[in-house]
Amino acid sequence: MTAIDPTAHLTAEQIEELGRELDAIRDEVIASRGEQDAAYIRKVIAAQRKLELVSRGVLLFSIFPPAWVLGTAGLSVAKIMDNMEIGHNILHGQWDWMRDPKIHSTTWEWDHVSPAAQWKHSHNELHHTYTNVIGKDNDLGYGIMRVDEDQKWHPFHLGQPLWNFVNACFFEYGIAAYDLELGRNLSKHRRKSPEFRARARAVGRKIRKQVLKDYVVHPLLSGPSFLPTLAATFTANLVRNIWSHSVIMCGHFPEGVQVFERRSINGETRGQWYLRQMMGSANISGSKAMHFMTGNLSHQIEHHLFPDLPSNRYAEVAVKVRALFEKYELEYVTGPLPKQVYSAWRKVFRLSLPNRKPHVKAPERERELVAA
Amino acid sequence: MVTTPLLPSDYLDLVSPLRAGADLRGRIEAVRPETGDAATIVIRPGRGWRGHTAGQYVRVGVDVDGVRLWRAYSVTSPTHRRDGRFTITVKAIRDGKVSNHLVRRAKPGTLIQLDQATGDFVLPRAKPAKVLYLTAGSGITPVMGMLRDSEFDDAVMVHCAPQPHDVIFREELHGLVAAGKLRLTEVHTATDGMLDVARLGELVPDWAERETWACGPAGLLDAAEEHWNGHGVPERLHTERFRPNVVVAGAGGEVTFSTTGKSVDADGATPLLDVGEDAGVLMPSGCRMGICFGCVTPLKAGAVRDLRTGEITEAEPGVLIQTCVSAAAGPCDIER
Ligand code: FES
Numbered sequence: 040m041t042a043i044d045p046t047a048h049l050t051a052e053q054i055e056e057l058g059r060e061l062d063a064i065r066d067e068v069i070a071s072r073g074e075q076d077a078a079y080i081r082k083v084i085a086a087q088r089k090l091e092l093v094s095r096g097v098l099l100f101s102i103f104p105p106a107w108v109l110g111t112a113g114l115s116v117a118k119i120m121d122n123m124e125i126g127h128n129i130l131h132g133q134w135d136w137m138r139d140p141k142i143h144s145t146t147w148e149w150d151h152v153s154p155a156a157q158w159k160h161s162h163n164e165l166h167h168t169y170t171n172v173i174g175k176d177n178d179l180g181y182g183i184m185r186v187d188e189d190q191k192w193h194p195f196h197l198g199q200p201l202w203n204f205v206n207a208c209f210f211e212y213g214i215a216a217y218d219l220e221l222g223r224n225l226s227k228h229r230r231k232s233p234e235f236r237a238r239a240r241a242v243g244r245k246i247r248k249q250v251l252k253d254y255v256v257h258p259l260l261s262g263p264s265f266l267p268t269l270a271a272t273f274t275a276n277l278v279r280n281i282w283s284h285s286v287i288m289c290g291h292f293p294e295g296v297q298v299f300e301r302r303s304i305n306g307e308t309r310g311q312w313y314l315r316q317m318m319g320s321a322n323i324s325g326s327k328a329m330h331f332m333t334g335n336l337s338h339q340i341e342h343h344l345f346p347d348l349p350s351n352r353y354a355e356v357a358v359k360v361r362a363l364f365e366k367y368e369l370e371y372v373t374g375p376l377p378k379q380v381y382s383a384w385r386k387v388f389r390l391s392l393p394n395r396k397p398h399v400k401a402p403e404r405e406r407e408l409v410a411a
Numbered sequence: 412m413v414t415t416p417l418l419p420s421d422y423l424d425l426v427s428p429l430r431a432g433a434d435l436r437g438r439i440e441a442v443r444p445e446t447g448d449a450a451t452i453v454i455r456p457g458r459g460w461r462g463h464t465a466g467q468y469v470r471v472g473v474d475v476d477g478v479r480l481w482r483a484y485s486v487t488s489p490t491h492r493r494d495g496r497f498t499i500t501v502k503a504i505r506d507g508k509v510s511n512h513l514v515r516r517a518k519p520g521t522l523i524q525l526d527q528a529t530g531d532f533v534l535p536r537a538k539p540a541k542v543l544y545l546t547a548g549s550g551i552t553p554v555m556g557m558l559r560d561s562e563f564d565d566a567v568m569v570h571c572a573p574q575p576h577d578v579i580f581r582e583e584l585h586g587l588v589a590a591g592k593l594r595l596t597e598v599h600t601a602t603d604g605m606l607d608v609a610r611l612g613e614l615v616p617d618w619a620e621r622e623t624w625a626c627g628p629a630g631l632l633d634a635a636e637e638h639w640n641g642h643g644v645p646e647r648l649h650t651e652r653f654r655p656n657v658v659v660a661g662a663g664g665e666v667t668f669s670t671t672g673k674s675v676d677a678d679g680a681t682p683l684l685d686v687g688e689d690a691g692v693l694m695p696s697g698c699r700m701g702i703c704f705g706c707v708t709p710l711k712a713g714a715v716r717d718l719r720t721g722e723i724t725e726a727e728p729g730v731l732i733q734t735c736v737s738a739a740a741g742p743c744d745i746e747r
Contacts (some may be wrong), residue, residue, distance in 0.1 A: 062719070065719075066719075066720055069720055069722075072476075072477065073476040073477045074474070074477045075477075076477055077474060077477030077478075078477075087423065088417075088421065088422055088425055092422060131704065132703075132707070132733075135704065135707070135731065136477075136478060137474070137477055137478055137479060138478055138479040138480070138729060138730065139474075140729060141421075141478050143731075144704045144707070145704075145707060145731065148414060148416035148417075150416060159703070159704070159705065159706065160697065163697065163698070163703035163704060163705065164698050164703040164705050165696035167698065167702050167703060168697070168698040168700070168702065168703065173627070185623065248415040248416070249415065249416075251412055251415075252413065252414070252415050256412050256413055257413070260413075289657050346702045347701070347702060347704070373548075403526055
């Protein structure tokens, strides 16, 4: 939390006007959604499937190093496409309007150990509703990290750069545990709740299937290439995990992004909600390929404003959104991937150490947060 | 195991969407204009297609502007076409999204979704001696399927259309007449006025002795039912109605939660999520503001309005709505 509220100059009317302008941007995209968008997602899905098939095919011969390199690279990209541009966005309901039951948030399952249904709850519902509200949005630090100066420091936090690194490597497992709210639910009486058990079983099943496919069936199919294929799939999963972890860190952790106190969202208006999304997210700048590989989460700000608009439209929306940031004199946090990743990691390191209390006195802070 | 979380079929669909075992689909192979606003669509169905009986209809799922919409159309081809294809004949109706798309914009090569043919507007096994077909507009399509499929010794048809050039299959019908296989009366409603079913006897004196198949707008069918009932021969009449319920979108209406069996009145501004919860129905929910899609629920009948955009969504099989941002736009049925 910065000591100065970056939205303090806005009046309540301005905030509502901002909300209306954002609604108008949304309506425009919805009115123009159509055939080309549908063709886009179908093309991406088909491309992903072909790439995965071909890569796994190549890995059958991964005993030869060039095949290993090619297959691993292809599989990594395929897995990233599955999780980012396809899975994340479909599960957001971005493509529900097509009424194609095969490309629908209620039926889609992804190449990930967290079952889609559980992820939708913790991500779509909790994270997107309570974006950056400390104590409500667990994406802030995933419950294992300190992400704001105001949070109480604990010696445990000294290790957070390490936790964060481990989490990056095994990100999909981290997410699964997180979606299960494992930490909280492992306490004695909760562990027994039938609801938690059912969900844990679902995760178990999903893990089993994923592991079986990647680390048993596929290597076995490769015969003499068993070990290289095993290593290749492991590497592809690792690459995918580190990549998605990095992209996601860039969405809410870089310097300049605001966090909010629980109380600040009581009775929040639509305009205020929008404003919180604007101040709580950060973008990644870069090429088209870059946007594609991040599942357009490089347009995190736009995604948070309009989580259900088709991802291929975020780029055009971003131009208009950015103009609004300028009009209302707000900071549009963006930068190239290395810079944003560095910025986020620096914060992880910095906050692993205790800091002096912020300079602002409590009553003032509160006012500032309510304004936000 | 090999493809989890996908199914092998997800991959096979990439190369062979019409193969046996796939979801039933078809490929449009040709679109042939029939009249100014009607066209016949030639469809090659997937391997799973089980054929049809003359007079039946098939539901097709067509992507219009990226949105999959389902409609039912009568099959107009004979039952045993050698090439394995079948045809539907579609008349573009005003504001009809799917019909206009199929008649004017559909391109050969396009994949569409199919259901198996169904419907009991069909001929009986034992051939009746005398047959009457009473049709209007696109109501001729199921009957054409029958005419192309089997011959009768004594078949009469009364068909209504605004003008001669609006008569779908006109040439072919006159061919049948010339060959002595059909007696046809065309009623051109633009000049002759509407057909008065009560005076059908003037056109077909022995109508009451004929096994009759009638298909057309609701007005015609209502009048026909009344007429046949009035003369004590209702069993001779077989009717087919194309659009049984026309949804009228208004503001608010009676909301039925069909799984729970509850019905309540709702206004046009209250989200259905709240309506349901207030009525004690267990409704899934999440963000309650339209962003998480945790509340999507099938809309089984009626229409709802999106409170954010004002957009109206009508019930169709497979249509899901976000209850937290949708309000009743007339009576509707929510599967909860
Ligand atoms: S409850 Fe979240 S979209 Fe309806």
